[in-house]
Amino acid sequence: MFEKAAMLFLYCETPVHAGTGTSLSIVDLPIQRERITGLPIVQASSLKGVLRAEVERLKGKQIAETLFGPETQRASEHAGCVSPHDARLLLFPIRSLVGVFAWATCPLVLERFKREMIAAGFSVNWSVPSLPTNSPQAFVAESSEIIADATIVLEEFAFKAQPSQEAKNIADWLATNAFPQSNEYETFRDWLPKRFVILPDDAFRDFTQLATEVIARIRLKTETKTVAEGALWTEEHLPSETLLYAPIFVSKPLAPNANQLGLTDSDAVLRELGGLQLDRLQIGGDETVGRGIVKVRFVRPEDVQKS
Structure with missing residues (x-):
């Protein structure tokens, strides 16, 4: 059962394409949306993957596995203790x-x-x-x-x-x-x-x-510098200056080595996440063309009460 929570705010500094794959609509590669409301979202699995990679980069693989669970082939060892939810539009x-x-x-x-x-x-x-x-x-x-x-x-x-x-x-x-x-x-x-x-x-x-922003993409033939056959497509993006929010729920760590890493309870997990001092993340596709850069703010309940 989750014991503590925080909120992750994501401010889009560039267009963001968290895609759903191919589509039969007018846009070849649309963004993720809620089924009922039709509002844009970034699915929790996408956000969890980005956060896991950033924690591993900053703190190492042991901390990342304690917080988010081991890799797929070792998933039966223990569950993670950090649960990001979908990032919803604000x-x-x-x-x-x-x-x-x-x-x-x-x-x-x-x-x-x-x-x-x-x-x-x-x-x-x-x-x-x-x-x-x-x-x-x-x-x-x-x-x-x-x-x-x-x-x-x-x-x-x-x-x-x-x-x-x-x-x-x-x-x-x-x-x-x-x-x-x-x-x-x-x-x-x-x-x-x-x-x-x-x-x-x-x-x-x-x-x-x-x-939303719909951007046309092409791939050129190296020899002729003309569009390759079948290599013209359109992508949908959340525009720059969009604000999203994602609840982050945490529970007591279940990893056998959690105590050795100083992650003794849910409060320690929140302190670890807050101590990362996350600045900017890259979410979604098109990383090599400068898409998906978001400014991050991690907020705990006591932070708002003091404001």
Whole structure:
């Protein structure tokens, strides 16, 4: 049984392609999505593999196997004690008529995020404003800079701007507790309340399905420098400036050598994970063309309570 929890926030600095393989749709290589909501995710298995590789690089194979379990051929020896969940969408960037782009979310996403935070032992002091799924309105903070004539225009769709104290509270909380805290993100944290918008659920879902980045890729023939037969394809990516979150649950280590490594209980496991001071990770495919770089923030419940 899991005893402790933390939250891993992933801020996309480049487009991210966590793919599902081939598809019969208009995009050859789509990204991973939830079956019911259609919202983008990064599956837990992908995230676990990345975290395991990073722990092994920083701390060695013994620590990695204690935390995440031994390799497949030795899986019967013991289970791992760290369980990352799917990385779910929290903020999605959308082109805006003014302010360049907006960080968008919706009540469904916020309520699920709040539920998961509370289940993981976090303190959440904001409420999600009510907004009908087919509403023509969108909530923004009083200081919003994406409003033109009382209207928010995202891509080619317009919403009536509704200033909301709850929206500002959520944006401020995310800037403090979810956004990266390093110096290079100071301006982005300042921008968030000014470019934050809560859209109706249906509109947000449509944007996440129709406003992702679709990139054409080719492979050239060495001799002629022309496209090789069958070597033209399209890939879907989560855009830069997307924010994801993934709950991380831990239990008491089961590895025989856990005590020797100083991993005596779940608190020690959380300290070990926090002590890694993870900075940036590469998630998904296309590593050799600069895709999948995310800025990481590891947050424990006591970190939020002190903020």
